[in-house]
Amino acid sequence: MVNVDVCAVCGIPAAGQRCSGCQQVSYCGKDHQRQHWKQLHRKECRCYKATQNSTLGRHLVATRSIRSGEVIFREPPIIVGPKTASVPVCLGCHRNLDATKKFNNCQHCGWPMCGSSCETSRYHREECRLLAAKSYLPQIGFDECNPGKKYSAYCTIVPLRAILLKRRDPQLWAKVVSMESHLETRKNTPLYAAIRSNVVPFVRGVLGLQTEASEEELMGVAGIFDTNSFEIRIPEKSIKIRALYELGALMNHCCQPNTKHYFDDELNLVMIAAVDIPKEETISISYAQPLQATIQRRFTIKQAKCFECCCHRCSDPTEFRTYAGSIVCPQCSKSMVVAVNTLDFRSDWRCEDKKCSYRESAQQYITRNEAFRAEIGQLSCGAGPDGYECLLGRFQSTSLLHPWNTNVLQVKYALTQLYGGGGPGGIGLKDLSEKQLRRKVELCVDLLEVANQLEPGMSPFRTKLLQDLRDALEAMKSISGSSFNSAPAIVVQHPGASWKSHKINVSGAIAYNHATTQPTSLETMSQRLERVEGELSRMMESDPTLRKPAKDAASRTKEARMRMF
Ligand SMILES: C[S@@+](CC[C@H](N)C(=O)[O-])C[C@H]1O[C@@H](n2cnc3c(N)ncnc32)[C@H](O)[C@@H]1O
Numbered sequence: 025m026v027n028v029d030v031c032a033v034c035g036i037p038a039a040g041q042r043c044s045g046c047q048q049v050s051y052c053g054k055d056h057q058r059q060h061w062k063q064l065h066r067k068e069c070r071c072y073k074a075t076q077n078s079t080l081g082r083h084l085v086a087t088r089s090i091r092s093g094e095v096i097f098r099e100p101p102i103i104v105g106p107k108t109a110s111v112p113v114c115l116g117c118h119r120n121l122d123a124t125k126k127f128n129n130c131q132h133c134g135w136p137m138c139g140s141s142c143e144t145s146r147y148h149r150e151e152c153r154l155l156a157a158k159s160y161l162p163q164i165g166f167d168e169c170n171p172g173k174k175y176s177a178y179c180t181i182v183p184l185r186a187i188l189l190k191r192r193d194p195q196l197w198a199k200v201v202s203m204e205s206h207l208e209t210r211k212n213t214p215l216y217a218a219i220r221s222n223v224v225p226f227v228r229g230v231l232g233l234q235t236e237a238s239e240e241e242l243m244g245v246a247g248i249f250d251t252n253s254f255e256i257r258i259p260e261k262s263i264k265i266r267a268l269y270e271l272g273a274l275m276n277h278c279c280q281p282n283t284k285h286y287f288d289d290e291l292n293l294v295m296i297a298a299v300d301i302p303k304e305e306t307i308s309i310s311y312a313q314p315l316q317a318t319i320q321r322r323f324t325i326k327q328a329k330c331f332e333c334c335c336h337r338c339s340d341p342t343e344f345r346t347y348a349g350s351i352v353c354p355q356c357s358k359s360m361v362v363a364v365n366t367l368d369f370r371s372d373w374r375c376e377d378k379k380c381s382y383r384e385s386a387q388q389y390i391t392r393n394e395a396f397r398a399e400i401g402q403l404s405c406g407a408g409p410d411g412y413e414c415l416l417g418r419f420q421s422t423s424l425l426h427p428w429n430t431n432v433l434q435v436k437y438a439l440t441q442l443y444g445g446g447g448p449g450g451i452g453l454k455d456l457s458e459k460q461l462r463r464k465v466e467l468c469v470d471l472l473e474v475a476n477q478l479e480p481g482m483s484p485f486r487t488k489l490l491q492d493l494r495d496a497l498e499a500m501k502s503i504s505g506s507s508f509n510s511a512p513a514i515v516v517q518h519p520g521a522s523w524k525s526h527k528i529n530v531s532g533a534i535a536y537n538h539a540t541t542q543p544t545s546l547e548t549m550s551q552r553l554e555r556v557e558g559e560l561s562r563m564m565e566s567d568p569t570l571r572k573p574a575k576d577a578a579s580r581t582k583e584a585r586m587r588m589f
Pocket residue numbers: 079080081082083203204206251252272273274275276277278329330331332333334335
């Protein structure tokens with residue numbers, strides 16, 4: 025048994041410095057900690073192992089309890105490359121090229137780059153020789169009328185880089201081809217046909233690699249990327265690419281994930297526990313958006329990742345008592361309508377109250393939901409807060425949509441971004457009136473309640489809301505001066521309490537308006553701000569990307585989610 029009071033290397037009293045991972049070993053100082061980590065401790069401290077079963081395939085499980093905020097692993101990418109269809113991007117540093125300027129073409133291969141220094145980048149060197157030898161020039165140009173135009177020529181780069189990896193490092197290549205590709209399932213899809221017609225003739229024909237790259241291998245790589253790759257978005261560097269990671273490819277999905285991740289400057293994937301993870305629990309990420317209802321999430325995941333999610337959120341008709349996918353019963357107006365079997369796309373929906381006979385088919389449910397979604401989609405790109413407030417009002421007057429229905433939540437989330445956001449239709453934080461700031465705070469507080477249920481802990485969704493809440497509270501503080509310190513914190517009364525008894529008060533409690541935000545909290549505004557800042561600084565300790573200036577950090581957090589392709 026290790027004596028945790030003495031240094032594991034020299035045996036002198038340990039001065040309270042423990043391994044930041046397992047906390048089970050002590051050291052006299054940083055030098056011995058580093059030495060021990062490198063020589064012995066790295067393996068024994070590891071908190072995950074890969075395992076496999078017939079339902080989940082390969083996945084990672086915790087080998088000991090993992091503390092929220094602990095780094096689970098950090099690993100370099102195996103292959104990095106542009107998205108299948110991409111705006112013009114530099115193949116050296118992967119930054120988007122400025123579409124308003126003439127591109128700087130690589131003097132060897134002719135592909136657009138941002139400058140000569142990128143021509144010799146480690147990502148581009150090898151492919152450059154091959155591309156140059158064949159004198160193939162892609163039709164990627166500056167399109168004045170369509171600066172955001174995406175080019176399918178980029179879909180050839182990742183398979184090409186994979187074949188070059190096969191040449192260079194057969195062991196690593198073997199790891200890549202052992203990854204799940206869902207090739208057979210994908211074979212009859214339009215996406216497969218489109219990728220095939222671009223990639224196979226280019227790599228085998230134009231580049232002449234027919235002996236090195238079979239059609240099966242090339243299409244396998246495309247499937248492996250679609251199934252396992254992470255989308256890396258670094259808005260402040262104008263980077264939006266895909267990358268494949270060895271451990272990352274073992275991360276299974278859960279709609280209530282227990283990790284979050286970020287990418288460092290070297291594009292290493294850093295996986296962090298978003299909540300405390302008990303020993304033996306599956307370590308998961310989410311491939312889905314938290315504000316989608318179960319039926320939508322399951323459908324999107326099935327399309328993109330070829331499996332039907334059966335996680336605890338998907339199996340729970342109430343979605344952790346948020347009833348996010350439910351409507352208020354149109355017959356009794358008292359209870360919620362839930363799926364009879366949430367794991368069956370064709371399941372009927374019924375009123376939760378056994379005394380009410382209301383029932384509808386899956387088709388009825390989907391058609392109604394599509395109509396609500398279409399209303400959101402119809403809002404023009406530049407629709408400002410007023411447009412969204414108006415839609416929110418309309419949704420809530422239907423008597424079917426309760427405050428935490430996903431359609432309502434999506435509009436509320438859009439409003440948190442418009443109040444204080446610089447995008448189209450948004451009003452910058454400095455230009456918000458006090459009333460608008462209060463509204464932003466209300467919306468963040470409300471959505472944080474939802475985030476606590478759906479994606480608790482350090483999830484990107486919850487982190488983003490905390491950042492928005494902090495920004496709004498700081499702005500309020502600066503305009504209201506000393507009165508801020510004693511003012512009671514804004515509280516949103518939501519009908520969660522009445523839902524617990526499976527009843528809702530349609531006329532009163534579910535109406536979300538300013539009247540429902542009575543300042544009943546004992547907390548003051550400044551105490552709330554302090555609490556939020558405290559939580560965010562704890563988050564920053566494990567995720568340095570949150571330390572960036574507020575705006576950058578916010579957009580990075582928003583983007584740091586594994587995307588579906
Ligand atoms: C990134 S890989 C994860 C590793 C994979 N399980 C394997 O064996 O290689 C994604 C694939 O894993 C499977 N998968 C991920 N999460 C799952 C889950 N919650 N239930 C069932 N299968 C899942 C699906 O086949 C999915 O396309």
